[in-house]
Amino acid sequence: MAEKRPLVRTIAAFTCLEAARDRLFLILLAVLVAGLGLAQFVGAIAITERSALQGGLLGAGLRLFVVSIVCLFVIASNVREEQGRFTQLLFSLPLPRYRYYFGKLLGYGLVAAMASLLAGMLLLLHAPWPVVLLWTISLLCETILMATVALACLFTFRNILPALSAVAAFYLLARSIDALQLIAHGPLRDPGDPAQRVMAAVIDGLAWLLPSLARFTPSGWLIHAEAGWSDLSFVLGQTLVYSLLMVGVGLFDLYRRPL
Amino acid sequence: MSRGGGERSLASVPPALRWLLPAALVLQLSWHARHPLPAPQARELPPPPPPALLHLAAFGEEPVLARVLMLWLQFFDNQPGISLPFRTLDYHRLRQWLELILQLDPRSHYPLLAAIRLYALVPDPQRQRVMVDFVRREFPRDPARRWQWMAHAVFVARHRIGDLKLALALARELRLHTRPGEAPDWARQMEIFILADMGELEAAKVLLGGLLESGAVTDPGELEFLRHLLERLEERGRP
Numbered sequence: 001m002a003e004k005r006p007l008v009r010t011i012a013a014f015t016c017l018e019a020a021r022d023r024l025f026l027i028l029l030a031v032l033v034a035g036l037g038l039a040q041f042v043g044a045i046a047i048t049e050r051s052a053l054q055g056g057l058l059g060a061g062l063r064l065f066v067v068s069i070v071c072l073f074v075i076a077s078n079v080r081e082e083q084g085r086f087t088q089l090l091f092s093l094p095l096p097r098y099r100y101y102f103g104k105l106l107g108y109g110l111v112a113a114m115a116s117l118l119a120g121m122l123l124l125l126h127a128p129w130p131v132v133l134l135w136t137i138s139l140l141c142e143t144i145l146m147a148t149v150a151l152a153c154l155f156t157f158r159n160i161l162p163a164l165s166a167v168a169a170f171y172l173l174a175r176s177i178d179a180l181q182l183i184a185h186g187p188l189r190d191p192g193d194p195a196q197r198v199m200a201a202v203i204d205g206l207a208w209l210l211p212s213l214a215r216f217t218p219s220g221w222l223i224h225a226e227a228g229w230s231d232l233s234f235v236l237g238q239t240l241v242y243s244l245l246m247v248g249v250g251l252f253d254l255y256r257r258p259l
Numbered sequence: 260m261s262r263g264g265g266e267r268s269l270a271s272v273p274p275a276l277r278w279l280l281p282a283a284l285v286l287q288l289s290w291h292a293r294h295p296l297p298a299p300q301a302r303e304l305p306p307p308p309p310p311a312l313l314h315l316a317a318f319g320e321e322p323v324l325a326r327v328l329m330l331w332l333q334f335f336d337n338q339p340g341i342s343l344p345f346r347t348l349d350y351h352r353l354r355q356w357l358e359l360i361l362q363l364d365p366r367s368h369y370p371l372l373a374a375i376r377l378y379a380l381v382p383d384p385q386r387q388r389v390m391v392d393f394v395r396r397e398f399p400r401d402p403a404r405r406w407q408w409m410a411h412a413v414f415v416a417r418h419r420i421g422d423l424k425l426a427l428a429l430a431r432e433l434r435l436h437t438r439p440g441e442a443p444d445w446a447r448q449m450e451i452f453i454l455a456d457m458g459e460l461e462a463a464k465v466l467l468g469g470l471l472e473s474g475a476v477t478d479p480g481e482l483e484f485l486r487h488l489l490e491r492l493e494e495r496g497r498p
Binding site for chain 1: 265266267268269271272273276277279280282283284286287288290291294296297299309311312337
Protein backbone atom coordinates (compact mmCIF):
# COMPACT_ATOMS: atom_id res chain seq x y z
CA MET A 1 0.00 0.00 0.00
CA ALA A 2 2.88 2.30 0.90
CA GLU A 3 4.26 1.71 -2.58
CA LYS A 4 0.89 2.34 -4.29
CA ARG A 5 0.26 5.78 -2.87
CA PRO A 6 3.36 7.50 -4.24
CA LEU A 7 2.62 6.33 -7.81
CA VAL A 8 -0.92 7.73 -7.76
CA ARG A 9 0.36 10.92 -6.15
CA THR A 10 3.27 11.17 -8.56
CA ILE A 11 1.01 10.88 -11.62
CA ALA A 12 -1.37 13.43 -10.05
CA ALA A 13 1.51 15.82 -9.36
CA PHE A 14 2.81 15.47 -12.93
CA THR A 15 -0.71 16.10 -14.26
CA CYS A 16 -0.85 19.36 -12.28
CA LEU A 17 2.62 20.28 -13.50
CA GLU A 18 1.53 19.59 -17.06
CA ALA A 19 -1.46 21.89 -16.57
CA ALA A 20 0.86 24.64 -15.38
CA ARG A 21 3.23 24.09 -18.34
CA ASP A 22 0.26 24.18 -20.70
CA ARG A 23 -0.42 27.70 -19.33
CA LEU A 24 -3.85 26.51 -18.18
CA PHE A 25 -3.77 28.60 -15.03
CA LEU A 26 -2.44 31.60 -16.94
CA ILE A 27 -5.34 31.32 -19.41
CA LEU A 28 -7.71 30.97 -16.49
CA LEU A 29 -6.32 34.09 -14.85
CA ALA A 30 -6.59 36.03 -18.12
CA VAL A 31 -10.24 34.97 -18.48
CA LEU A 32 -10.94 35.93 -14.87
CA VAL A 33 -9.45 39.39 -15.45
CA ALA A 34 -11.48 39.77 -18.64
CA GLY A 35 -14.58 38.57 -16.76
CA LEU A 36 -13.93 41.11 -14.05
CA GLY A 37 -13.71 43.89 -16.64
CA LEU A 38 -16.86 42.72 -18.40
CA ALA A 39 -18.72 42.56 -15.08
CA GLN A 40 -17.66 46.14 -14.29
CA PHE A 41 -18.81 47.28 -17.72
CA VAL A 42 -22.18 45.54 -17.38
CA GLY A 43 -22.54 46.96 -13.89
CA ALA A 44 -21.92 50.46 -15.21
CA ILE A 45 -24.77 50.26 -17.72
CA ALA A 46 -27.27 48.39 -15.51
CA ILE A 47 -30.10 50.51 -14.17
CA THR A 48 -30.97 48.20 -11.30
CA GLU A 49 -30.01 44.80 -9.79
CA ARG A 50 -26.41 45.61 -10.65
CA SER A 51 -24.73 43.06 -8.40
CA ALA A 52 -27.19 40.31 -9.34
CA LEU A 53 -26.58 40.96 -13.05
CA GLN A 54 -22.82 40.93 -12.58
CA GLY A 55 -22.85 37.79 -10.43
CA GLY A 56 -25.25 35.97 -12.74
CA LEU A 57 -23.36 36.77 -15.94
CA LEU A 58 -19.99 35.97 -14.41
CA GLY A 59 -21.28 32.76 -12.85
CA ALA A 60 -22.83 31.45 -16.09
CA GLY A 61 -19.75 32.36 -18.13
CA LEU A 62 -17.19 30.98 -15.67
CA ARG A 63 -19.12 27.74 -15.24
CA LEU A 64 -19.02 27.08 -18.97
CA PHE A 65 -15.39 28.14 -19.25
CA VAL A 66 -14.07 26.08 -16.32
CA VAL A 67 -15.86 22.91 -17.45
CA SER A 68 -14.74 23.42 -21.08
CA ILE A 69 -11.08 24.15 -20.32
CA VAL A 70 -10.73 21.23 -17.90
CA CYS A 71 -12.33 18.79 -20.40
CA LEU A 72 -10.11 20.14 -23.16
CA PHE A 73 -7.05 19.69 -20.96
CA VAL A 74 -8.05 16.12 -20.03
CA ILE A 75 -8.42 15.13 -23.68
CA ALA A 76 -5.36 17.02 -25.02
CA SER A 77 -3.06 15.78 -22.24
CA ASN A 78 -4.05 12.13 -22.71
CA VAL A 79 -3.74 12.26 -26.49
CA ARG A 80 -0.28 13.80 -26.13
CA GLU A 81 0.78 11.01 -23.75
CA GLU A 82 -0.58 8.44 -26.15
CA GLN A 83 1.29 9.93 -29.08
CA GLY A 84 4.49 10.23 -27.05
CA ARG A 85 4.27 6.51 -26.17
CA PHE A 86 4.40 7.41 -22.48
CA THR A 87 1.26 5.39 -21.75
CA GLN A 88 2.68 2.31 -23.49
CA LEU A 89 5.87 2.65 -21.47
CA LEU A 90 3.89 2.86 -18.24
CA PHE A 91 1.63 -0.07 -19.14
CA SER A 92 4.64 -2.23 -19.92
CA LEU A 93 5.69 -1.96 -16.26
CA PRO A 94 4.23 -4.44 -13.75
CA LEU A 95 1.73 -1.93 -12.35
CA PRO A 96 -2.06 -2.22 -12.22
CA ARG A 97 -3.68 0.12 -14.71
CA TYR A 98 -6.22 1.41 -12.21
CA ARG A 99 -3.40 3.21 -10.37
CA TYR A 100 -2.53 5.09 -13.54
CA TYR A 101 -6.23 5.94 -14.00
CA PHE A 102 -6.73 7.15 -10.42
CA GLY A 103 -3.48 9.10 -10.55
CA LYS A 104 -4.70 10.93 -13.63
CA LEU A 105 -8.16 11.42 -12.14
CA LEU A 106 -6.69 12.81 -8.91
CA GLY A 107 -4.58 15.21 -10.96
CA TYR A 108 -7.56 16.38 -12.98
CA GLY A 109 -9.55 16.71 -9.76
CA LEU A 110 -6.84 18.99 -8.33
CA VAL A 111 -6.79 21.07 -11.52
CA ALA A 112 -10.60 21.31 -11.37
CA ALA A 113 -10.42 22.31 -7.71
CA MET A 114 -7.94 25.11 -8.42
CA ALA A 115 -9.98 26.38 -11.38
CA SER A 116 -13.24 26.28 -9.39
CA LEU A 117 -11.61 28.00 -6.44
CA LEU A 118 -10.29 30.85 -8.61
CA ALA A 119 -13.72 31.29 -10.21
CA GLY A 120 -15.37 31.28 -6.78
CA MET A 121 -12.93 33.89 -5.47
CA LEU A 122 -13.87 36.27 -8.27
CA LEU A 123 -17.57 35.77 -7.55
CA LEU A 124 -17.05 36.83 -3.93
CA LEU A 125 -17.11 40.38 -5.31
CA HIS A 126 -20.74 40.01 -6.37
CA ALA A 127 -22.42 37.47 -4.06
CA PRO A 128 -22.37 36.55 -0.35
CA TRP A 129 -19.70 34.02 0.62
CA PRO A 130 -22.01 31.19 1.86
CA VAL A 131 -23.72 31.10 -1.55
CA VAL A 132 -20.41 31.36 -3.41
CA LEU A 133 -19.04 28.48 -1.34
CA LEU A 134 -21.96 26.22 -2.35
CA TRP A 135 -21.69 27.37 -5.97
CA THR A 136 -17.94 26.60 -5.99
CA ILE A 137 -18.45 23.11 -4.54
CA SER A 138 -21.16 22.47 -7.14
CA LEU A 139 -18.86 23.69 -9.93
CA LEU A 140 -16.11 21.38 -8.65
CA CYS A 141 -18.52 18.41 -8.67
CA GLU A 142 -19.69 19.28 -12.19
CA THR A 143 -16.12 19.62 -13.46
CA ILE A 144 -14.96 16.35 -11.87
CA LEU A 145 -18.00 14.55 -13.29
CA MET A 146 -17.25 15.95 -16.74
CA ALA A 147 -13.56 15.00 -16.38
CA THR A 148 -14.61 11.37 -15.81
CA VAL A 149 -16.87 11.62 -18.87
CA ALA A 150 -14.01 13.09 -20.93
CA LEU A 151 -11.69 10.27 -19.85
CA ALA A 152 -14.31 7.64 -20.73
CA CYS A 153 -14.92 9.26 -24.15
CA LEU A 154 -11.18 9.48 -24.81
CA PHE A 155 -10.49 5.84 -23.90
CA THR A 156 -13.40 4.89 -26.17
CA PHE A 157 -12.66 7.07 -29.22
CA ARG A 158 -8.87 7.59 -28.78
CA ASN A 159 -8.87 10.72 -30.96
CA ILE A 160 -9.25 14.40 -30.09
CA LEU A 161 -12.05 15.31 -32.48
CA PRO A 162 -14.53 12.48 -31.81
CA ALA A 163 -13.81 12.58 -28.07
CA LEU A 164 -14.25 16.35 -27.87
CA SER A 165 -17.42 16.25 -29.95
CA ALA A 166 -18.85 13.48 -27.77
CA VAL A 167 -18.04 15.40 -24.56
CA ALA A 168 -19.58 18.62 -25.91
CA ALA A 169 -22.73 16.78 -27.04
CA PHE A 170 -22.95 14.99 -23.71
CA TYR A 171 -22.62 18.25 -21.76
CA LEU A 172 -25.22 20.11 -23.81
CA LEU A 173 -27.65 17.21 -23.61
CA ALA A 174 -27.13 16.67 -19.88
CA ARG A 175 -27.74 20.36 -19.19
CA SER A 176 -30.92 20.47 -21.26
CA ILE A 177 -32.41 17.00 -20.69
CA ASP A 178 -34.80 18.16 -17.91
CA ALA A 179 -36.22 20.91 -20.13
CA LEU A 180 -36.43 18.53 -23.10
CA GLN A 181 -38.38 16.06 -20.98
CA LEU A 182 -40.81 18.74 -19.81
CA ILE A 183 -41.33 19.93 -23.37
CA ALA A 184 -41.79 16.36 -24.64
CA HIS A 185 -44.58 15.79 -22.11
CA GLY A 186 -45.91 19.36 -22.14
CA PRO A 187 -49.14 20.79 -23.51
CA LEU A 188 -47.70 21.29 -27.00
CA ARG A 189 -47.35 17.53 -27.46
CA ASP A 190 -49.79 15.83 -29.79
CA PRO A 191 -50.45 12.40 -28.20
CA GLY A 192 -51.84 11.08 -31.49
CA ASP A 193 -48.63 11.72 -33.42
CA PRO A 194 -46.48 8.55 -33.43
CA ALA A 195 -43.31 10.53 -34.26
CA GLN A 196 -43.79 12.67 -31.15
CA ARG A 197 -44.45 9.58 -29.02
CA VAL A 198 -41.22 7.98 -30.23
CA MET A 199 -39.29 11.21 -29.63
CA ALA A 200 -40.69 11.50 -26.09
CA ALA A 201 -39.72 7.86 -25.39
CA VAL A 202 -36.18 8.48 -26.70
CA ILE A 203 -35.82 11.59 -24.52
CA ASP A 204 -37.12 9.67 -21.48
CA GLY A 205 -34.63 6.89 -22.18
CA LEU A 206 -31.76 9.38 -22.42
CA ALA A 207 -32.82 11.00 -19.17
CA TRP A 208 -32.34 7.68 -17.37
CA LEU A 209 -28.75 7.47 -18.60
CA LEU A 210 -27.66 11.10 -18.24
CA PRO A 211 -26.86 13.13 -15.14
CA SER A 212 -29.20 16.06 -14.63
CA LEU A 213 -26.59 18.83 -14.97
CA ALA A 214 -29.31 21.51 -15.13
CA ARG A 215 -29.58 21.14 -11.35
CA PHE A 216 -25.84 21.77 -10.90
CA THR A 217 -24.23 25.19 -10.29
CA PRO A 218 -27.20 27.40 -11.24
CA SER A 219 -26.56 31.12 -11.61
CA GLY A 220 -29.88 31.64 -9.83
CA TRP A 221 -28.07 30.89 -6.56
CA LEU A 222 -25.82 33.90 -7.16
CA ILE A 223 -28.52 36.18 -8.55
CA HIS A 224 -31.03 35.60 -5.74
CA ALA A 225 -28.39 34.84 -3.07
CA GLU A 226 -30.48 31.79 -2.15
CA ALA A 227 -28.88 28.40 -1.71
CA GLY A 228 -28.62 25.92 1.13
CA TRP A 229 -26.79 22.69 1.84
CA SER A 230 -29.99 20.83 0.93
CA ASP A 231 -29.56 22.16 -2.64
CA LEU A 232 -26.11 20.62 -2.69
CA SER A 233 -27.19 17.12 -1.63
CA PHE A 234 -28.52 16.27 -5.10
CA VAL A 235 -25.32 17.59 -6.68
CA LEU A 236 -23.07 15.53 -4.40
CA GLY A 237 -25.15 12.36 -4.76
CA GLN A 238 -25.39 12.60 -8.55
CA THR A 239 -21.66 13.32 -8.85
CA LEU A 240 -20.84 10.25 -6.78
CA VAL A 241 -23.19 7.94 -8.66
CA TYR A 242 -22.38 9.11 -12.17
CA SER A 243 -18.64 9.43 -11.60
CA LEU A 244 -18.64 5.82 -10.40
CA LEU A 245 -20.34 4.78 -13.63
CA MET A 246 -17.90 6.75 -15.77
CA VAL A 247 -14.91 5.45 -13.81
CA GLY A 248 -16.23 1.95 -14.51
CA VAL A 249 -16.55 2.66 -18.24
CA GLY A 250 -13.12 4.32 -18.38
CA LEU A 251 -11.35 1.53 -16.49
CA PHE A 252 -13.09 -1.14 -18.57
CA ASP A 253 -11.74 0.36 -21.79
CA LEU A 254 -8.35 1.06 -20.24
CA TYR A 255 -7.92 -2.58 -19.24
CA ARG A 256 -8.87 -3.76 -22.71
CA ARG A 257 -6.46 -1.37 -24.41
CA PRO A 258 -3.50 -3.18 -26.03
CA LEU A 259 0.05 -2.14 -25.28
CA MET B 260 -16.85 1.18 -24.97
CA SER B 261 -14.59 0.65 -27.91
CA ARG B 262 -15.12 -2.23 -30.28
CA GLY B 263 -12.17 -1.62 -32.56
CA GLY B 264 -9.72 -4.36 -33.50
CA GLY B 265 -6.59 -5.17 -31.51
CA GLU B 266 -8.25 -4.98 -28.12
CA ARG B 267 -7.31 -7.28 -25.29
CA SER B 268 -9.82 -9.94 -24.30
CA LEU B 269 -12.49 -9.45 -21.63
CA ALA B 270 -10.46 -11.73 -19.39
CA SER B 271 -7.90 -8.96 -19.04
CA VAL B 272 -10.48 -6.86 -17.20
CA PRO B 273 -10.33 -7.58 -13.44
CA PRO B 274 -13.47 -9.43 -12.18
CA ALA B 275 -14.25 -6.68 -9.68
CA LEU B 276 -14.36 -4.16 -12.53
CA ARG B 277 -16.63 -6.41 -14.59
CA TRP B 278 -19.10 -6.26 -11.69
CA LEU B 279 -18.55 -2.57 -11.01
CA LEU B 280 -19.80 -1.46 -14.40
CA PRO B 281 -23.32 -3.03 -14.28
CA ALA B 282 -23.59 -2.19 -10.59
CA ALA B 283 -22.80 1.47 -11.30
CA LEU B 284 -25.35 1.48 -14.12
CA VAL B 285 -28.04 0.06 -11.82
CA LEU B 286 -27.08 2.69 -9.24
CA GLN B 287 -27.52 5.48 -11.82
CA LEU B 288 -30.91 4.11 -12.92
CA SER B 289 -32.13 3.85 -9.34
CA TRP B 290 -30.81 7.37 -8.62
CA HIS B 291 -32.80 8.68 -11.57
CA ALA B 292 -35.92 6.81 -10.40
CA ARG B 293 -35.61 8.30 -6.90
CA HIS B 294 -35.28 11.87 -8.19
CA PRO B 295 -38.26 12.73 -10.38
CA LEU B 296 -38.29 15.86 -12.50
CA PRO B 297 -38.99 19.03 -10.56
CA ALA B 298 -42.55 20.26 -11.17
CA PRO B 299 -42.68 22.84 -13.95
CA GLN B 300 -42.90 26.38 -12.61
CA ALA B 301 -44.16 29.32 -14.57
CA ARG B 302 -41.58 32.06 -14.91
CA GLU B 303 -42.48 35.70 -15.11
CA LEU B 304 -41.38 37.71 -18.10
CA PRO B 305 -38.09 39.28 -16.96
CA PRO B 306 -37.47 43.02 -17.37
CA PRO B 307 -35.63 43.76 -20.63
CA PRO B 308 -31.92 44.51 -20.37
CA PRO B 309 -30.51 47.95 -21.23
CA PRO B 310 -30.40 48.52 -25.03
CA ALA B 311 -26.64 49.16 -24.89
CA LEU B 312 -26.06 45.67 -23.48
CA LEU B 313 -28.12 44.08 -26.24
CA HIS B 314 -26.25 46.03 -28.93
CA LEU B 315 -23.03 44.73 -27.39
CA ALA B 316 -24.33 41.16 -27.22
CA ALA B 317 -25.41 41.31 -30.86
CA PHE B 318 -21.79 41.60 -32.09
CA GLY B 319 -23.02 43.76 -34.97
CA GLU B 320 -25.83 41.35 -35.88
CA GLU B 321 -28.71 43.36 -34.45
CA PRO B 322 -31.33 42.15 -36.98
CA VAL B 323 -30.49 38.53 -36.16
CA LEU B 324 -30.60 39.13 -32.41
CA ALA B 325 -33.93 40.98 -32.82
CA ARG B 326 -35.46 37.94 -34.53
CA VAL B 327 -34.03 35.47 -32.03
CA LEU B 328 -35.40 37.57 -29.17
CA MET B 329 -38.73 37.79 -30.95
CA LEU B 330 -38.90 33.99 -31.19
CA TRP B 331 -38.02 33.69 -27.53
CA LEU B 332 -40.71 36.21 -26.61
CA GLN B 333 -43.27 34.57 -28.89
CA PHE B 334 -42.79 31.21 -27.20
CA PHE B 335 -42.50 32.57 -23.68
CA ASP B 336 -46.09 31.54 -23.03
CA ASN B 337 -45.09 27.94 -23.84
CA GLN B 338 -42.59 27.22 -21.11
CA PRO B 339 -41.31 23.67 -20.57
CA GLY B 340 -44.20 21.63 -19.21
CA ILE B 341 -46.78 24.43 -19.07
CA SER B 342 -48.72 26.74 -21.32
CA LEU B 343 -49.51 30.20 -20.02
CA PRO B 344 -52.54 32.16 -21.18
CA PHE B 345 -51.72 35.63 -22.55
CA ARG B 346 -53.73 37.27 -19.78
CA THR B 347 -51.14 36.08 -17.23
CA LEU B 348 -48.36 37.96 -19.04
CA ASP B 349 -47.29 41.36 -17.79
CA TYR B 350 -48.29 43.43 -20.83
CA HIS B 351 -46.34 46.52 -19.79
CA ARG B 352 -43.18 44.43 -19.61
CA LEU B 353 -44.13 42.73 -22.86
CA ARG B 354 -44.42 46.14 -24.48
CA GLN B 355 -40.95 47.08 -23.21
CA TRP B 356 -39.54 43.95 -24.83
CA LEU B 357 -41.32 44.71 -28.13
CA GLU B 358 -40.00 48.28 -28.07
CA LEU B 359 -36.49 47.04 -27.41
CA ILE B 360 -36.64 44.47 -30.23
CA LEU B 361 -37.99 47.07 -32.64
CA GLN B 362 -35.18 49.37 -31.58
CA LEU B 363 -32.67 46.63 -32.42
CA ASP B 364 -34.08 46.36 -35.95
CA PRO B 365 -36.41 49.26 -36.81
CA ARG B 366 -37.13 47.76 -40.25
CA SER B 367 -38.60 44.60 -38.78
CA HIS B 368 -42.37 44.13 -38.89
CA TYR B 369 -42.24 41.25 -36.43
CA PRO B 370 -42.78 43.13 -33.11
CA LEU B 371 -45.64 45.20 -34.58
CA LEU B 372 -47.31 42.16 -36.11
CA ALA B 373 -46.97 40.18 -32.87
CA ALA B 374 -48.38 43.10 -30.86
CA ILE B 375 -51.49 43.67 -32.93
CA ARG B 376 -52.21 40.26 -34.40
CA LEU B 377 -51.08 38.03 -31.55
CA TYR B 378 -51.02 39.76 -28.18
CA ALA B 379 -54.00 42.03 -28.96
CA LEU B 380 -56.18 38.89 -29.31
CA VAL B 381 -56.28 38.61 -25.51
CA PRO B 382 -59.90 39.09 -24.30
CA ASP B 383 -58.94 41.95 -22.00
CA PRO B 384 -59.48 45.57 -23.19
CA GLN B 385 -56.79 46.93 -20.87
CA ARG B 386 -54.16 44.64 -22.34
CA GLN B 387 -55.45 45.25 -25.87
CA ARG B 388 -55.06 48.99 -25.30
CA VAL B 389 -51.41 48.50 -24.27
CA MET B 390 -50.68 46.79 -27.59
CA VAL B 391 -52.67 49.34 -29.62
CA ASP B 392 -50.82 52.15 -27.88
CA PHE B 393 -47.49 50.47 -28.69
CA VAL B 394 -48.35 50.42 -32.41
CA ARG B 395 -49.68 53.99 -32.22
CA ARG B 396 -46.42 55.29 -30.69
CA GLU B 397 -44.20 53.39 -33.12
CA PHE B 398 -46.19 54.16 -36.30
CA PRO B 399 -45.09 57.81 -36.84
CA ARG B 400 -41.41 56.78 -36.80
CA ASP B 401 -41.83 55.03 -40.18
CA PRO B 402 -45.40 55.56 -41.46
CA ALA B 403 -44.74 54.34 -45.01
CA ARG B 404 -43.57 50.98 -43.72
CA ARG B 405 -45.83 50.58 -40.70
CA TRP B 406 -49.22 51.82 -41.99
CA GLN B 407 -50.67 48.30 -42.18
CA TRP B 408 -50.19 47.72 -38.44
CA MET B 409 -51.82 51.07 -37.72
CA ALA B 410 -54.74 50.07 -39.95
CA HIS B 411 -55.01 46.84 -37.98
CA ALA B 412 -54.90 48.84 -34.74
CA VAL B 413 -57.90 50.83 -36.00
CA PHE B 414 -59.72 47.53 -36.54
CA VAL B 415 -58.82 46.29 -33.03
CA ALA B 416 -59.95 49.56 -31.45
CA ARG B 417 -63.18 49.59 -33.45
CA HIS B 418 -64.26 45.95 -33.32
CA ARG B 419 -62.41 44.29 -30.43
CA ILE B 420 -62.18 47.06 -27.83
CA GLY B 421 -65.29 48.82 -29.15
CA ASP B 422 -63.81 52.28 -28.54
CA LEU B 423 -64.91 54.41 -31.50
CA LYS B 424 -63.11 57.53 -30.26
CA LEU B 425 -59.84 55.65 -30.08
CA ALA B 426 -60.45 54.10 -33.49
CA LEU B 427 -61.16 57.55 -34.94
CA ALA B 428 -58.02 59.03 -33.41
CA LEU B 429 -55.94 56.18 -34.82
CA ALA B 430 -57.53 56.46 -38.28
CA ARG B 431 -56.93 60.21 -38.28
CA GLU B 432 -53.26 59.73 -37.38
CA LEU B 433 -52.98 57.14 -40.11
CA ARG B 434 -54.30 59.66 -42.66
CA LEU B 435 -52.25 62.60 -41.40
CA HIS B 436 -48.92 60.76 -41.22
CA THR B 437 -49.10 59.17 -44.66
CA ARG B 438 -49.04 60.80 -48.07
CA PRO B 439 -51.09 59.52 -51.01
CA GLY B 440 -49.25 56.58 -52.47
CA GLU B 441 -47.47 55.71 -49.23
CA ALA B 442 -50.50 53.82 -47.94
CA PRO B 443 -53.44 52.51 -49.97
CA ASP B 444 -56.51 54.74 -50.20
CA TRP B 445 -58.74 52.35 -48.24
CA ALA B 446 -56.43 52.69 -45.26
CA ARG B 447 -56.28 56.48 -45.50
CA GLN B 448 -60.10 56.63 -45.80
CA MET B 449 -60.85 54.61 -42.65
CA GLU B 450 -61.53 57.82 -40.76
CA ILE B 451 -64.59 58.53 -42.94
CA PHE B 452 -66.20 55.18 -42.20
CA ILE B 453 -65.60 55.52 -38.47
CA LEU B 454 -67.09 59.01 -38.47
CA ALA B 455 -70.13 57.56 -40.26
CA ASP B 456 -70.33 54.77 -37.68
CA MET B 457 -70.22 57.35 -34.90
CA GLY B 458 -73.04 59.31 -36.50
CA GLU B 459 -70.72 62.23 -37.25
CA LEU B 460 -72.25 62.54 -40.71
CA GLU B 461 -71.31 66.17 -41.34
CA ALA B 462 -67.67 65.56 -40.51
CA ALA B 463 -67.65 62.43 -42.67
CA LYS B 464 -69.24 64.33 -45.57
CA VAL B 465 -66.72 67.17 -45.32
CA LEU B 466 -63.85 64.74 -45.29
CA LEU B 467 -65.23 62.69 -48.14
CA GLY B 468 -66.06 65.74 -50.22
CA GLY B 469 -62.58 67.12 -49.66
CA LEU B 470 -61.09 63.84 -50.72
CA LEU B 471 -63.09 63.73 -53.92
CA GLU B 472 -62.26 67.34 -54.78
CA SER B 473 -58.55 66.94 -54.06
CA GLY B 474 -58.17 64.61 -57.04
CA ALA B 475 -56.18 62.16 -54.94
CA VAL B 476 -58.53 59.36 -55.95
CA THR B 477 -58.17 58.57 -59.64
CA ASP B 478 -59.48 55.02 -59.95
CA PRO B 479 -62.96 55.23 -61.63
CA GLY B 480 -64.40 52.35 -59.58
CA GLU B 481 -63.17 53.87 -56.34
CA LEU B 482 -64.46 57.30 -57.31
CA GLU B 483 -67.89 55.81 -58.02
CA PHE B 484 -67.91 53.98 -54.69
CA LEU B 485 -66.98 57.14 -52.76
CA ARG B 486 -69.57 59.26 -54.59
CA HIS B 487 -72.19 56.63 -53.77
CA LEU B 488 -71.07 56.70 -50.14
CA LEU B 489 -71.34 60.49 -50.08
CA GLU B 490 -74.89 60.29 -51.45
CA ARG B 491 -75.86 57.74 -48.80
CA LEU B 492 -74.45 59.97 -46.07
CA GLU B 493 -76.40 62.94 -47.40
CA GLU B 494 -79.58 60.85 -47.46
CA ARG B 495 -78.98 59.74 -43.86
CA GLY B 496 -78.38 63.36 -42.88
CA ARG B 497 -81.74 64.59 -44.27
CA PRO B 498 -84.48 65.03 -41.68
